[in-house]
Amino acid sequence: MGIRIAVLGLGAWGQTLLERWGQQGHIVTGWSRRSGSSPVDLLANQDLVVSAVAMAGVQSLAEQLAPHWPTGLPLLSCSKGLDLQLLATATQLWSNQLADAPLLVLSGPNLATEVRQGLPAASVIAAADQDLARRFQQQLSDTSLRLYTNTDPIGTEAAGALKNVMAVAAGISDGLALGANAKASLLCRGLAEIGVVLEGLGGATSTLYGLAGLGDLLATANSSLSRNYRCGVLLAEGCSEQQASERISATVEGPRTARAALQLASRKGWHLPICEQVVLVLEGHTTPAAAVKALMERDLRPEWQQA
Numbered sequence: 001m002g003i004r005i006a007v008l009g010l011g012a013w014g015q016t017l018l019e020r021w022g023q024q025g026h027i028v029t030g031w032s033r034r035s036g037s038s039p040v041d042l043l044a045n046q047d048l049v050v051s052a053v054a055m056a057g058v059q060s061l062a063e064q065l066a067p068h069w070p071t072g073l074p075l076l077s078c079s080k081g082l083d084l085q086l087l088a089t090a091t092q093l094w095s096n097q098l099a100d101a102p103l104l105v106l107s108g109p110n111l112a113t114e115v116r117q118g119l120p121a122a123s124v125i126a127a128a129d130q131d132l133a134r135r136f137q138q139q140l141s142d143t144s145l146r147l148y149t150n151t152d153p154i155g156t157e158a159a160g161a162l163k164n165v166m167a168v169a170a171g172i173s174d175g176l177a178l179g180a181n182a183k184a185s186l187l188c189r190g191l192a193e194i195g196v197v198l199e200g201l202g203g204a205t206s207t208l209y210g211l212a213g214l215g216d217l218l219a220t221a222n223s224s225l226s227r228n229y230r231c232g233v234l235l236a237e238g239c240s241e242q243q244a245s246e247r248i249s250a251t252v253e254g255p256r257t258a259r260a261a262l263q264l265a266s267r268k269g270w271h272l273p274i275c276e277q278v279v280l281v282l283e284g285h286t287t288p289a290a291a292v293k294a295l296m297e298r299d300l301r302p303e304w305q306q307a
């Protein structure tokens with residue numbers, strides 16, 4: 001039986017989800033900031049609100065909607081990143097504004113172009129309340145988008161945010177033609193670095209090795225459909241961050257997330273060497289080749305002590 005779903009943000013991902021869930025027989029409505037209407041108008045008589053706006057738009061949208069949020073209406077957040085001002089994930093921003101709303105996260109290896117073509121994919125629907133996650137798993141899964149539940153929304157979000165930084169780094173590696181060994185080494189050390197943030201924010205280690213962690217890292221860091229990966233390739237070709245962003249001309253969350261992660265790291269004493277080099281490259285303080293050299297010349301250490 002269909003449910004009523006409002007999708008906020010009709011970019012590549014929001015539009016894909018709206019179409020998919022519409023085809024499943026749900027009653028879907030969408031809002032985009034270009035529509036000229038107010039998102040508040042969509043809140044009445046819904047079973048689920050889905051936020052698929054870029055991270056940069058989450059805080060203002062949450063503030064705008066909070067005074068009008070119907071009691072008990074669940075929100076499913078799809079934004080992958082860390083807010084650069086508040087150094088927080090999307091559901092941390094939402095929960096500050098909507099203290100009582102049931103919150104869920106959708107994240108996994110889900111390049112919108114492939115999902116839109118109906119190619120098979122899996123993803124994670126995460127909520128602290130397992131029954132809530134199960135309910136929407138049943139309602140939103142279909143034979144080409146298979147949803148798994150987990151009870152670690154913060155770990156799921158941390159993984160989805162940080163893999164974008166590693167995708168930028170992977171694009172740099174491929175753009176410099178460093179080969180398969182370099183790429184595999186980078187992704188493994190990148191996974192360990194994602195784990196530092198994920199565990200530091202209170203997420204579960206198992207999430208790191210699941211769809212939202214390793215799964216999304218593999219998809220994003222190996223596909224030219226990924227905007228973050230393409231950003232890395234362009235940086236390796238000599239583009240500045242601004243030039244890369246203009247060439248891609250769509251949301252690229254990795255650069256802001258890398259900067260936010262470094263600010264968090266300096267407060268919390270984390271070591272994030274790949275994030276650090278990505279930011280140095282983005283800001284033009286080092287070259288992609290020098291960043292690789294700096295990573296290779298770090299002090300030698302055990303594999304699993306600290307990233």
Ligand SMILES: NC(=O)C1=CN([C@@H]2O[C@H](COP(=O)(O)OP(=O)(O)OC[C@H]3O[C@@H](n4cnc5c(N)ncnc54)[C@H](O)[C@@H]3O)[C@@H](O)[C@H]2O)C=CC1
Binds near residue numbers: 014052053054
């Ligand atoms: N494209 C993909 O394959 C996937 C994207 N995501 C995540 O979904 C989110 C949206 O990504 P896409 O739809 O791909 O990006 P997009 O660039 O195609 O669209 C971004 C959407 O966010 C809205 N937006 C941007 N800034 C805003 C602001 N300040 N206020 C209100 N709305 C604003 C835009 O109007 C647009 O609707 C991102 O966090 C992304 O990481 C998640 C899974 C897959």
Ligand SMILES: O=C(CO)COP(=O)(O)O
Binds near residue numbers: 111164228
């Ligand atoms: O999150 C994504 C796939 O899971 C999309 O990645 P990009 O934002 O790099 O395009």
